[in-house]
Structures are given as C-alpha cells and as structure tokens.
Amino acid sequence: MRSLFLVLGLALLGVVAAAQAADSPQTGSSPKPKPLIAIIVGPTNHPPGTHEVAASGRLIAHCLQNMSNLPGVSAEVFYEWPKDDVLDKAAALVFTGDNFPGVTLNDSKSVLAKIDAMAKRGCGIVCIHYATGLRKQDVPPDGTHPLLAWTGGYFATKCDHHQSIARIYPAATITPGGGDHPVLRGWKEFSLRDEPYINNYFGKDGNKPAPNVTAIATSMLPPESPKKETVAWAVNRDDGGRGMGIVMPHFFANWKNEDLRKCILNGIVWAAKLEVPAEGVNTSLPDLVTFKPEALEPRPKATQPAAPKK
Ligand SMILES: [Zn+2]
Numbered sequence: 001m002r003s004l005f006l007v008l009g010l011a012l013l014g015v016v017a018a019a020q021a022a023d024s025p026q027t028g029s030s031p032k033p034k035p036l037i038a039i040i041v042g043p044t045n046h047p048p049g050t051h052e053v054a055a056s057g058r059l060i061a062h063c064l065q066n067m068s069n070l071p072g073v074s075a076e077v078f079y080e081w082p083k084d085d086v087l088d089k090a091a092a093l094v095f096t097g098d099n100f101p102g103v104t105l106n107d108s109k110s111v112l113a114k115i116d117a118m119a120k121r122g123c124g125i126v127c128i129h130y131a132t133g134l135r136k137q138d139v140p141p142d143g144t145h146p147l148l149a150w151t152g153g154y155f156a157t158k159c160d161h162h163q164s165i166a167r168i169y170p171a172a173t174i175t176p177g178g179g180d181h182p183v184l185r186g187w188k189e190f191s192l193r194d195e196p197y198i199n200n201y202f203g204k205d206g207n208k209p210a211p212n213v214t215a216i217a218t219s220m221l222p223p224e225s226p227k228k229e230t231v232a233w234a235v236n237r238d239d240g241g242r243g244m245g246i247v248m249p250h251f252f253a254n255w256k257n258e259d260l261r262k263c264i265l266n267g268i269v270w271a272a273k274l275e276v277p278a279e280g281v282n283t284s285l286p287d288l289v290t291f292k293p294e295a296l297e298p299r300p301k302a303t304q305p306a307a308p309k310k
Pocket residue numbers: 050051129130195249250
C-alpha cells in the first residue's frame with residue numbers, strides 16, 4: 001500500500017513538473033538580446049574642446065543606454081577597430097574622428113571590406129561631424145566612394161572633384177528638413193555657434209542627393225551669400241540598411257543643445273532600425289566633465305611638450 005502511495009506521489013510530481021515545463025515558454029522565455037550600437041572612435045588632431053571624438057563617443061553611449069522612452073539599447077565605445085564577434089551583432093556603427101575612420105584606421109582596406117559586408121546585411125552607418133569626411137587620397141578623381149552609398153553624402157576634404165567648406169559661424173540657424181521622416185521627431189529649429197560644413201558632396205548628378213536620400217537638416221549659409229545647405233542627411237539604402245551623416249558638433253559643449261542631441265540620437269536609433277518615439281528620444285546629460293574631454297571649452301593645443309608622467 002505504501003508503495004502505491006509512493007508511485008502515485010511520484011506520478012503527481014511528474015504531472016506538476018510537466019505542467020511547469022509547458023508553462024515556461026509563456027512565462028520564462030529568454031529575453032530578446034539588446035540591440036548593440038558600436039561607436040567607433042577614429043584618430044583626431046584637433047585642439048581640446050573641439051571634436052573631442054573619444055569623449056563624444058562616451059557621451060553618445062551614455063545617452064543611448066539611458067533613453068527614458070526607449071530602454072534596452074546597448075552601446076559600446078571602441079577606440080580601435082572591434083573584433084568580428086562584436087561587429088557581427090551590431091545593429092549600427094557610429095563613427096567619430098577626423099575624416100571617416102574607415103579610411104584613417106590601421107589596415108583600412110580590411111576595415112572598409114568589413115563595413116561593406118555589414119552594410120550588405122543591413123547594418124546602420126552614422127557619421128558625426130568630421131567623420132563624414134574623405135580626403136583627396138581616399139577617393140579616385142571622380143569622387144566615387146562607398147561612403148556615399150552608406151550614408152548618402154560626405155564632406156569632401158580638398159578633393160579634386162569637389163571641395164566642401166568648413167568654417168565656424170557665430171550663429172548658424174539649423175532648420176529641420178520637411179516631411180515626416182522619423183529622425184525629425186521632437187526637435188525644432190535652433191541656432192548655435194558651430195562649424196556646420198557646407199557644400200557637402202552628394203554625387204555626380206550636379207551634387208544633387210540621390211532619390212533615396214532625405215535632407216534631415218538645412219541651414220542658410222554662409223551669412224554673406226546664403227543658400228540652403230544640407231547639414232544632416234539620411235539614406236534608405238538599396239541593401240535595406242540605413243545611414244545618416246550630420247556635420248555637427250564641432251564644439252564639444254554643443255552636445256548640451258537638446259535639439260541637436262535629439263536629432264543625432266534619433267538618427268542613430270533610426271539607423272539601427274529601432275522605432276523612434278513620437279517625441280524623439282529623450283535623454284538627460286550629466287555634467288559634460290563626466291565624459292572626460294581634454295577640455296570643455298576650446299583652447300589651443302599645448303605648444304610645449306607635457307612634462308613626463310611619473
Ligand atoms: Zn570641426
């Protein structure tokens with residue numbers, strides 16, 4: 001009799017265990033992996049307080065990890081080209097640096113080949129300020145370069161085919177592009193002292209952006225002979241991926257500008273194929289020193305070598 005109870009008891013346990021196992025797909029399914037945004041910091045030669053490509057990378061990562069209305073995004077900063085296991089799970093690449101890091105990092109040929117493979121699987125590509133740049137030695141005389149397809153345009157640094165213009169304007173007014181592009185959500189026209197590049201390069205057809213490229217922000221520049229200049233742009237690529245270029249900020253302190261920051265973060269999120277919230281991504285910034293820039297405000301490079309560290 002005792003053994004009958006034992007058998008019944010074990011059978012009951014088995015039923016309970018089976019029921020729990022059947023439950024687990026609904027209650028305990030493994031969470032979706034967080035989309036990874038890889039921020040690649042390229043070399044810079046600019047004075048403290050300007051460009052600040054590493055501190056900007058850390059600031060972008062902080063913002064992406066702390067979006068109050070779009071939680072669950074993971075972002076990581078890389079100061080050299082990451083390994084394939086990281087790149088293969090990235091939903092978007094964000095570049096900071098003087099000129100496009102794809103051409104300035106070591107072994108740029110294999111870096112460009114990897115970006116090409118990532119683009120073909122639909123990875124987002126975003127370039128900030130001078131990371132939109134290509135030099136004469138990076139392009140053939142006609143200016144052909146995959147960066148044009150990846151992001152929709154580039155800053156032509158003293159190239160033969162085209163020369164973009166970099167100049168600091170005391171008060172440039174930046175206007176959202178027309179239409180209902182997701183990157184336009186939640187930010188409005190703003191003015192700032194910065195270096196929005198003009199005469200950016202959009203292609204051989206009279207420098208007109210390709211049909212799959214949208215002007216995200218424009219500015220009437222330069223002040224003495226104003227013309228509508230595109231200073232941020234986005235592309236829906238033929239490979240199914242998305243890209244964006246934005247030619248600000250030059251000054252690190254301009255990350256405090258809520259509208260500029262929202263435009264950039266919207267662009268990154270959109271390029272990673274996430275849904276941009278109706279009010280745009282909401283972020284708040286701690287004190288900018290948190291991100292360890294060389295300086296908060298621009299100052300000249302040290303003219304004397306620093307004393308050796310002990
Ligand atoms: Zn600059």
